Amino acid sequence: MFFLKIKILCTIFFHLMLTFSILSQQIVESFELSSTKQIIIVVANSINTDKGSLYRYERSERSTWNLISNPIPVIIGRKGFALGDGLISLDDAGMDKKVEGDKKSPAGVFTLTKAFGFIPEKELNELKIPYVQITDMTECVDDSESKFYNQIVRNNEVDTVDWNTSEKMRKSDPWYRFGVFVDNNCSPVKSGNGSCIFLHNWNGPDDTTVGCTAMSSEKMKEIVLWLDMKKMPILVQLTTKLYNRQKDEWGLPDLK
Numbered sequence: 730m731f732f733l734k735i736k737i738l739c740t741i742f743f744h745l746m747l748t749f750s751i752l753s754q755q756i757v758e759s760f761e762l763s764s765t766k767q768i769i770i771v772v773a774n775s776i777n778t779d780k781g782s783l784y785r786y787e788r789s790e791r792s793t794w795n796l797i798s799n800p801i802p803v804i805i806g807r808k809g810f811a812l813g814d815g816l817i818s819l820d821d822a823g824m825d826k827k828v829e830g831d832k833k834s835p836a837g838v839f840t841l842t843k844a845f846g847f848i849p850e851k852e853l854n855e856l857k858i859p860y861v862q863i864t865d866m867t868e869c870v871d872d873s874e875s876k877f878y879n880q881i882v883r884n885n886e887v888d889t890v891d892w893n894t895s896e897k898m899r900k901s902d903p904w905y906r907f908g909v910f911v912d913n914n915c916s917p918v919k920s921g922n923g924s925c926i927f928l929h930n931w932n933g934p935d936d937t938t939v940g941c942t943a944m945s946s947e948k949m950k951e952i953v954l955w956l957d958m959k960k961m962p963i964l965v966q967l968t969t970k971l972y973n974r975q976k977d978e979w980g981l982p983d984l985k
Contacts, residue, residue, distance in 0.1 A: 911964055
């Protein structure tokens, strides 16, 4: 009887700790979303399409979301969406998890912490986000066996070039003239879960990507200069159906 009581108490304790862990994670996720004052929203009609719409909102001091510009057309991965690895878990989203080489854009919620482009930073007076100037030595490593996997590096500044595949970013013109790194699979980086996901220029509305979200160069530059790290910008990228399901729970705006 004594051991039975101990077993029951241990079971109760385990479930209490599990509940506490889940609640703690929810608090962290809610804090991330409630702290942001800038949000980019990309929605697509299904998980299989490669076309979508991009909205930009800013949160006022009264916590009201204000539309910054009219929605613009974008293209996403040529095979649609897969579940990314970002701020919030969406295991019931009804889609595969993103893996390297699947040609799908990550769906989910992601921080936006740095921009990049060909132009020197000193020529971008309005810049309010960390910026990487793309040179001939700049690569984004997509070799999942490399210690630099899913990182933008300069090959002349690392201790060893341990990768076999990468994106030579200066050669990707016009696509990488301006862009923003999407923090998918970053905390921590997991081998094979997807790499080098960006917002970047397109080469026209009939262009295609292997996982990034692309738009006109004019709009991409506008976004780079609009993003402000003090406002903790995030990207929400979902199907329209999934966005409408989650928006109230996450405190997101109604799309206009």
